[in-house]
Amino acid sequence: MQQAATATTLECICCSATFVDSLNLKYTRCEGCRREVSETILKQLGGARFLAMTGAKHLMFCDGNLRFKLSNNFAKDGINFVDIQLTKADLYEVKYSKITHSRTKGPQELIIARDSMVYGDMLRSTFTAATGLYTSL
Template sequence: MSTSPAPKPAVVEEAYTILMQLGGKEFLTMTGADKLMAAGRTESNPYPWLRMDLRENQAQINRLKITLMPTDTYRMEFYRQVLVDWSPVISHEQTFERVYGDDLRELFTSVTGYETYMPRIIIGE
């Protein structure tokens, strides 16, 4: 009796697609982004999203949420969230609508100042 692998939940596939649009492991390595959290499509949440924490940067933001919109573009929400008396306080908000997948990395760099591509070393020609 053979067993096939369990199907991946949609939330994993959609979040993975968003992360791959950013550059995947290369993006995470270059930017130091961590604590990824995702939500897939449900009746109460029709738009899948990926959220991550960011390290200190020029925009003074510490969080990014990327949402896949019905137009097959993304909404990028950069913001700073801190806890004050156990309540979240949000500031430094910057939201960009209708961002194409090919533009995610460039927009991330323009807001945070972090490069998302690893340098390539070419030896000899």
Template sequence: MSQLDIDIANTILSQLGGNRFIAMTGVKRHLLLAIKNGLQVKLPTRFAQKGINCVQIILDPSDTYTMKFIKLKKIKFDYSSEVISEVNGVYWDQLQEIFTEETGLNTHL
């Protein structure tokens, strides 16, 4: 992972609310992962609505984000994933609102 990807992931986490986001959603720090141009958040199992247990937020070239809400399933020794919903063209100040709409989890008090 490049330093740029880590910086993007840290920026997204900050825009989601940083430590308040972590506290309100029950996310463990070791389940936050910098991915190519974004951040992946693994949520506690059966915590969010629609079975969502993973969220990917990716920075697009247009300086907006794509948010993918995913249901990961473990089948024996392998994982399968199902994208529950995807929201494109998200501005930084919409991240918290869309996260809450899709998962049912608040990002702040």
């Protein structure tokens, strides 16, 4: 027999509010803080101008992360997926990947580059150096 997943009550590391993690996804932030952190990352990258200049799409706001897809064969080294994560030291860790799909093997991720200990004001220049895409005019 399958056991039903039990909900866990957790405390947000940002605002100390308690929230229920009913799917046991091991979140560390409440819904409001997760969205706020991800929106802040997007603003530091340039907001709407960043989206227009890079063609970033399918934005995913996760637990202190911002993930998005880039068009295939648009960025340097075939990078088509970027994951930006806020660390406990209030710095960012950025992972640049190439995701491919095949019928026999399914989706596969090849990590092209990683940048760690990136300050918020360095996100744009780090992104441009890794992908070759400018974030604004």
